[in-house]
Amino acid sequence: MNDDQIKGKAKDIGGKVQEEVGKAVGSSEQQAKGLSKQVEGKVQEKAGDLRDAIDKGNR
Numbered sequence: 237m238n239d240d241q242i243k244g245k246a247k248d249i250g251g252k253v254q255e256e257v258g259k260a261v262g263s264s265e266q267q268a269k270g271l272s273k274q275v276e277g278k279v280q281e282k283a284g285d286l287r288d289a290i291d292k293g294n295r
Contacts, residue, residue: 238291240284247277 251273258266 238284238288240280240287242284244277244279244281244284247280248274249277251275251277 251270253270254273255267255270258264258268258270
């Protein structure tokens with residue numbers, strides 16, 4: 237795994253936690269921020285997957 241994959245997964249998990257906390261306290265703003273972090277994390281993770289595939293192809 238590369239840095240983008242790890243950081244992306246961490247953002248995704250953090251976003252899920254933030255979304256659930258927002259639901260628990262009734263904050264639609266926190267829910268939206270959590271969803272946004274999840275999307276950002278998934279995009280970063282996919283970028284890491286692509287970079288990993290490129291690196292493996294160049295070996």
